[in-house]
Amino acid sequence: MFEPLTHFVDSHSRFVVTTHVNPDCDALGSALAMAHLIRARGKAARVINSDPTPERFGFVDPDGEILVFGDGVHPEADEAVVVVDVGDLKRLGKVGEFLDSSPRPFACVDHHKSNTGFAEVNLVQPDAPATGMILAHLAKAWGIPLTPELASQLYIAIYTDTGGFRFSNTDAETLSMAAELVRAGADPSYLATEFHENIPVGRVRLFSQVLSNLHIEEGGRIVWVSVTLAEMDAHGCDRSDIEGFVEYIRGIEGIDVAVLFRESDPGKTKLSFRSRHDVDCSHLAQRFGGGGHYHAAGANLDVPLEAAPALVLPAVAEAVRRSHGARRAPAPA
Numbered sequence: 001m002f003e004p005l006t007h008f009v010d011s012h013s014r015f016v017v018t019t020h021v022n023p024d025c026d027a028l029g030s031a032l033a034m035a036h037l038i039r040a041r042g043k044a045a046r047v048i049n050s051d052p053t054p055e056r057f058g059f060v061d062p063d064g065e066i067l068v069f070g071d072g073v074h075p076e077a078d079e080a081v082v083v084v085d086v087g088d089l090k091r092l093g094k095v096g097e098f099l100d101s102s103p104r105p106f107a108c109v110d111h112h113k114s115n116t117g118f119a120e121v122n123l124v125q126p127d128a129p130a131t132g133m134i135l136a137h138l139a140k141a142w143g144i145p146l147t148p149e150l151a152s153q154l155y156i157a158i159y160t161d162t163g164g165f166r167f168s169n170t171d172a173e174t175l176s177m178a179a180e181l182v183r184a185g186a187d188p189s190y191l192a193t194e195f196h197e198n199i200p201v202g203r204v205r206l207f208s209q210v211l212s213n214l215h216i217e218e219g220g221r222i223v224w225v226s227v228t229l230a231e232m233d234a235h236g237c238d239r240s241d242i243e244g245f246v247e248y249i250r251g252i253e254g255i256d257v258a259v260l261f262r263e264s265d266p267g268k269t270k271l272s273f274r275s276r277h278d279v280d281c282s283h284l285a286q287r288f289g290g291g292g293h294y295h296a297a298g299a300n301l302d303v304p305l306e307a308a309p310a311l312v313l314p315a316v317a318e319a320v321r322r323s324h325g326a327r328r329a330p331a332p333a
């Protein structure tokens with residue numbers, strides 16, 4: 001299954017690796033790991049992203065290797081491109097627009113259920129818990145030793161995309177790969193602490209404001225919140241600070257779907273869906289032009305924040321009514 005990508009890497013000599021806008025730790029760790037693997041195969045590789053690395057994820061890239069697309073920083077004519085953790089070309093941001101106007105060979109390594117196989121070479125495994133997991137297997141297939149740096153990049157990718165080994169994508173294989181990465185030098189306590197315990201106080205204040213207006217519908221099966229640009233500005237927050245809000249409200253007892261409506265630009269709304277049980281968020285997001293995973297997905301609407309809930313919530317309610325909700329524990333014999 002790695003042959004097409006192996007052939008792609010062997011057929012070019014210089015590479016740019018890139019990932020989605022508003023990068024999370026799977027995106028960042030996977031981009032760095034992919035560049036490392038390409039270099040270990042004797043080729044040149046650098047990482048250029050559309051968005052700067054969010055400050056609180058700086059620990060993923062301690063050497064500041066990730067470049068930001070801009071004046072004079074873009075894929076050169078002789079650089080092939082590898083896109084990681086991207087299921088939809090729209091999520092490539094400025095780098096995507098640049099590639100549209102100046103096409104070059106490109107490959108994609110990803111695990112989004114909604115990935116349509118848009119690249120020339122697609123290494124897409126929807127069952128993988130993280131793009132970092134696919135790359136951990138690729139490192140082994142290529143016989144590339146796991147340095148502590150590489151192991152840390154892959155570990156944080158897997159750790160965060162499994163919600164700290166909580167989500168249904170966590171299985172024995174996930175945990176045994178994590179153990180292998182720890183043996184190779186990833187420090188689980190350090191990485192988890194950097195990830196969870198670096199919260200700017202403005203983010204906590206914004207969260208408390210958002211939570212003060214929590215909406216519960218469908219007899220407690222749907223929960224939703226919204227956040228405006230003005231609220232984010234007032235607390236010095238950017239969109240990366242909002243990550244995690246929707247995960248938190250998904251934890252409310254008895255709910256099936258959590259939705260976050262975020263004003264992304266004036267007149268535009270970003271939707272984030274999180275579900276439990278048998279509600280397919282990826283399917284829900286696709287109804288609004290987005291995509292993602294079964295239990296986590298998103299979409300962008302050209303609709304003002306105030307108008308978005310009335311447009312979206314009926315579809316969520318329909319999905320919830322069709323679903324079976326929590327599986328009941330078997331009755332004692």
Ligand SMILES: [Mn+2]
Pocket residue numbers: 026027085111130131161
């Ligand atoms: Mn991912």
